[in-house]
Amino acid sequence: AQSVTQLDSQVPVFEEAPVELRCNYSSSVSVYLFWYVQYPNQGLQLLLKYLSGSTLVKGINGFEAEFNKSQTSFHLRKPSVHISDTAEYFCAVSVLYNFNKFYFGSGTKLNVKP
Amino acid sequence: ETGVTQSPTHLIKTRGQQVTLRCSSQSGHNTVSWYQQALGQGPQFIFQYYREEENGRGNFPPRFSGLQFPNYSSELNVNALELDDSALYLCASSQFAPLVRSETQYFGPGTRLLVL
Numbered sequence: 001a002q003s004v005t006q007l008d009s010q011v012p013v014f015e016e017a018p019v020e021l022r023c024n025y026s027s028s029v030s031v032y033l034f035w036y037v038q039y040p041n042q043g044l045q046l047l048l049k050y051l052s053g054s055t056l057v058k059g060i061n062g063f064e065a066e067f068n069k070s071q072t073s074f075h076l077r078k079p080s081v082h083i084s085d086t087a088e089y090f091c092a093v094s095v096l097y098n099f100n101k102f103y104f105g106s107g108t109k110l111n112v113k114p
Numbered sequence: 115e116t117g118v119t120q121s122p123t124h125l126i127k128t129r130g131q132q133v134t135l136r137c138s139s140q141s142g143h144n145t146v147s148w149y150q151q152a153l154g155q156g157p158q159f160i161f162q163y164y165r166e167e168e169n170g171r172g173n174f175p176p177r178f179s180g181l182q183f184p185n186y187s188s189e190l191n192v193n194a195l196e197l198d199d200s201a202l203y204l205c206a207s208s209q210f211a212p213l214v215r216s217e218t219q220y221f222g223p224g225t226r227l228l229v230l
Binding site: 004006034036042043044045046049090092094101102103104105106107 | 118120147149154155156157158159162170172204206218219220221222223224
């Protein structure tokens with residue numbers, strides 16, 4: 001079975017400060033890894049994904065994430081956040097059976113303060 | 115904008131009623147998945163449709179059912195609504211084929227359902 005744990009339910013940070021949102025996963029098979037962002041009253045927008053290759057992946061809006069297989073982690077980072085980054089962030093894993101099923105974490109609310 | 119649209123945006127029903135939610139997939143995508151996102155939680159996989167057939171299901175009872183049409187649009191039907199069915203329902207589309215990897219799902223804005 002697969003599971004995703006987002007260790008922080010809320011992360012407050014000041015504008016222009018760096019931020020790291022943590023994600024750990026559990027799986028008995030190989031997975032693909034994703035980060036999605038959800039702004040208030042909206043659906044999910046893809047930030048970045050890791051499928052294979054380089055363990056450091058870059059996404060939109062200046063975000064990046066690093067896949068660490070030994071620690072089964074996929075933490076999201078941004079060196080300098082903006083007020084507009086205030087949103088909820090979801091880590092997800094995907095397992096390719098004969099269908100494509102996503103497992104999501106419970107989300108981390110990023111609150112960027114001026 | 116992902117090109118995935120959902121209707122309606124909001125809906126209020128009473129317990130015991132039935133509801134139908136609709137989703138239009140992104141152009142070129144042949145697979146649609148439905149997720150339930152309860153307040154304060156991450157999305158939970160309900161089921162996935164490929165070529166008009168359900169080809170994967172999460173831990174949801176049979177009163178959650180769906181359809182996929184030849185144009186790849188989709189419906190989610192929920193019978194005998196319960197209070198706990200109140201949630202944001204998300205539709206996601208992707209391109210899938212048995213020998214072609216389909217890694218990414220693109221989400222619509224969701225339908226917020228309130229059951230009273």
